[in-house]
Structure formats: C-alpha cells, structure tokens
Amino acid sequence: MSLLEIDNVTLRFGGLVAVDAVSLTVNEGEVFALVGPNGAGKSTIFNMISRFYDPAEGSIRFDGHDLLQSTADQVPGFGIARTFQNIELFEQASVLQNLLVGRHRHRKTGLLSNIVFSPNAYREEVRHREAVEEVIDFLNLQAYRDKMIGGLPYGVRKVVELGRALASEPKLLLLDEPASGLSVEETQDMAFWIEDIQTQMGISVMMVEHDMGLVSAVSGRVMALSDGKELATGTAAEVQSHPAVIEAYLGTGEISKTGTSRA
Amino acid sequence: MRFVFKTSYDTDIRLFKHRAQATWYALLLLLVLATPLYFVAIGDAYLLGEITGVLILAIAGMGLMLLTGHTGLPSLGHATFMALGCYLNINFLGAGVPWLIAFPLSGLIAGVLGTMIALPVLRLHGVYLALATLAMSILTGDFVVIAEPWTGGIAGAAVPDINIFGIEINRYSTPYKFYYLVLFVAILLVWFYRNLLRTPTGRSFTAIRDSEISARAMGINLTRTKATSFFLSATAAGLAGALFGHSAGYVTNETFDLVMSITLLLMIVIGGLGFIHGAFFGAIVVGIIPVAIANGRSFLATTFDVNINVPGLESALFALILVGFILFEPMGLYGRWLKIRTYFELFPFYRKDMFKRQKSYLKTDRVQ
C-alpha cells in the first residue's frame, strides 16, 4: 500500500528548475531514501511535502489527502513529521518543552481550559508527558531532559529533533540528513533508531542522506536525483552501480560504499 | 546544591518546582498582603498609591510580555489598548453598568478590537510590526480627540469610582481597598499566565517565538496563534488601562501617549524578556526612577545647595539604563537574579558561560 504518492512534480525558483517532473511513492512500512549531489533538489521535495513550497505542476497525495489542498500547519495533522537539514529547534526552551510541542497535533483542550488549567487540561498534560517520556527513553535523552537547547552539543540536538518528530506519533517521518555532522558512533545509533522506528513503531521513513553506509544499512528503496531529475530508483546497491548515478557523482567523490560520514 | 528528584509527571506540571520555592512565594504573598499595615501604622498612604501604580504597570507589562517576550512579536502600541480599556470602562460605568461587569468587559472588548486592528499587520515581521503598532500609538491621541463624546477629548474625562456590591473604592479616599483590588487582579493574571505557559497554548506561543518554520512543521497555525496571543495581550493591557484610569482619576488625550507605549516596552526588556517576573521587576524600576530622581534632586538641593533642573532628565536616565541592560545584561534584571541564584545553588561549580546562548550554528536564509 502506498502511503505517499508524488506524481510528476515540478518546482522552479525563477529560472532554476529545482525539481523536474519527479514521481515517487513511499509505501507503508518502508524506509525510502533520496540521494544525490548537493543542490539536487532533495530538501526541496521535503519542503513541498511540508507545504512550505508550492509546486508549479504535479500532485502530492498522502494517505487519502490531497496535500496541495492543505496548508503547512495542516500537514502534521495527517501524520507527517519531519526534521530539518539545519536543525530547527526551539532554542530558548528545554528538551522536554521541545518534545511537548511535537505533541501539538494531539491537543484537545482549548484556550479557556488552558488558562484556568481545568481538570481536562491537567489530564491532557499528563498524557502528553507519558508519550514524551517514552520518546525520551527510546532515544536515551534522560540526561538532557531539562537542559536548554542553546547549550546542547550538535549531536544531541539532532537526536532531540528526531525526538520532537517522533513525539507527534506520525505515520510518515521525513528525515533530512539525519546523520550529517554526526560521529561514527552517533551515526550507528541513528541507524539502529531508524530500524526500530520502522520495525517496532511501524512508522514509514523517507530520508535524505549522503552517507551511503547508513543508506544501504536501513533503506529498502533508494532514489537518486541530480539537478532535480530522477536518475535511478532501486536498492542501494543497484543505484550506486547505475551508470547515470556514477556519472552524476563523478569528480565529487561523494558516493562511497564504505559509508564514513561526511563531516 | 539542590537536586530535584522527579517522581511523577506532576513534578513538571505543578506550579512550584519544590517545597522551598512554594514557601518563598507564600512568604512573598504574605508580604504584599501585609504591606498596607505598614502604611496604616505610619498613617500616610501616599507611597501605597505608588506601589499600586507599579502593580498596574506590571499588569500592562504582563500583557506586553506575553506578546513580545513569549510570542516574539514586538509592539510599540500597547498604550493604545490601555486607552481602549480605560475609555470603555468609563463609558460602561457612566451607562450604569456595574463595575464587576464593566471592568472585565472593557478588557475583553479591548482585546477583540486590538486583535482586529492587529490582524492585518500580524502577517508583518519584526520591524514592520513594530512600525505599524508605532503608527497606531501615534494616532491614539488624535482618536481620543475625535471621539470626544465618549472620551471628553482634550478637556478630558473623569473616571467614576468603583462600586462592588455597595463597597465604594476610590484611589484617594480608600487607598487600601484599591490596593487590594489591583493586587487581586494582578495575582489572578499571574495565575492565568502560568497556566498558559504549562499548557499547549503557551507552548505554541514560545514555539513561534523561537522558530516559525518549526512551529508550522509541528502543526501550529501561525496567524491564529499570533492572533490569540495578541488578544490575550491586548485584554491584559485593556484591564490595566481601566485600572490606570481609576488610579489617575482623570484622563485626557495625552494620558496614553507614545511615551507610555515605549515605556512599557523598555520596562519588559529591563525586567527580563520571556519571564513573568520580568514584568514586575521592570515595573518596579519604572516606578522607582522618578521617585529616586525627585529624592536625589531634593537631597542635592538641601545638602549641597545644588539645583539640577534639566528637562528630560528622567527619559535620559531611563534610556541610559536601557542601553546598559542591552549591552551588559540582555536577560534583564530577572536574568541577573537567575544567575546569582544559580551561582549559590551550584556553589562552587558555577561556570561563567552557563547562560550563554549558543550562536555557533548559523542558519542560512533559505528553508532547508
């Protein structure tokens, strides 16, 4: 069953065609990876799914909803959560508060009941905290629970951002370069988490990643993009040995089977 | 050093983190409740009136703090909402509406009108929003003149006394009752404010302040959430305006001027942006400066026979203090206090950079 269907989508920035007639589907329960050199249009595809950008042509459907009819703030309500390439956390808040914002789509109480802190608001708060606490345990964030984001190391921020997305209990998780800037050990943790997210939580994952080691380890299907166009789709090994992909990466030296992380 | 062991979710949800903190706030409550006793003892309530004025400023400050400190939207027009609340209150009371209805209603209508005025400009960012509200503030005096039948225009309007179930309250004839009334409103609003911050609504405000793009990606509707914040903020300012009217006794087109709007903004910056305490600390500073200057003047005059009569000295001093804060203590008075407290709590483990904001991860302008 396909969860996300992107059909023939094109997006231009002025004269630049950032995404050129791309079609893809993400199936329920799979980990789908997007790879490609810098500027290929990978993040732009994410930003169209998130409805930050409007495609000029094409359609994007998710779980029975026409995403192009929705606004950015409605997208999480359908069950899509994401992380950003350049970590976008709420800097002046604690880890706990960041994760709680991830629960926003599940809020049931309104302004009035919040202001007077009604019994309903209290019960809802406890429920949110239970859910967030599970995420904290899953990602081993206990030590950072009450720390302000501003003082956290880069690697931890990446995990917190993943946690915030998980806290919303999505059906589809969009990860934009989850391993960039991480150490080898941290990248390994990330790989385990992504596997658990897929197998234990039953969440489908679509990720952009340069680290081919991570990509081959966790993803089922891989799509390679370059200059906004699809080059090849298949297993990680198939895509890596595809002539068009090799040519696109020629000289950039980025695609590698060893999979040491890019700094 | 104190360790707070968390044994249940309530530890984070409760109003107070630990018993010692609750005790401190209980003591503070006792102190503010007992303050009038001192003035009864000395038989002069003049200073109590000043303290009441500080509380009223703090109420307006809380309104602005919610908008600027917690939602990240600057406003240079909050005196306008105070004016709305004040004149609505005067007119309701004049029409025979009981104070207990007139007062909250004035606040709410000020909130609704404020939101309606703000909606078109809420799409603006940072400096543009500041400019739009600044323009609003500049126009307020003129509108008061135009709306003469309701405002008394340049001649001004007298503010009727408060009457709650037959109890007459007037700033001068019953200063103690007025103090307790204002104190009650202030404490009630603090409680509302705290509740907001520990529930989804308040978290959506701070989310918008810290990252609009992330807030949207988490399902927060920017326009609706900003409008909610504006509504609450203008309502608090409206309530403060109504109380301000009662405190002043008489208001004219010059009462709620641009200087007042700017003072409110300076107040919350000096107090500490993003903390409820900041509204109170700021109000105390704003309340103390004129008194301190007057005392300083008379001290110089009597002991050294020096007469300083520089016009605008107050504003200059105020500006100087503000610049000082922005340069040396951007977290405001409350931030300074937090640092001192942490120093003692962690003694001897305090590090100098503990409160430093990390700026090493630059964001590019484009959405990633």
Ligand SMILES: Nc1ncnc2c1ncn2[C@@H]1O[C@H](COP(=O)(O)OP(=O)(O)OP(=O)(O)O)[C@@H](O)[C@H]1O
């Ligand atoms: N907001 C924007 N305005 C103009 N051009 C943009 C914008 N966002 C992206 N682009 C351009 O569109 C192209 C695709 O960018 P995108 O961010 O999707 O690349 P990417 O595949 O994510 O690359 P990277 O691996 O560097 O993250 C690039 O040429 C980029 O410069």
Ligand SMILES: [Mg+2]
């Ligand atoms: Mg990218």
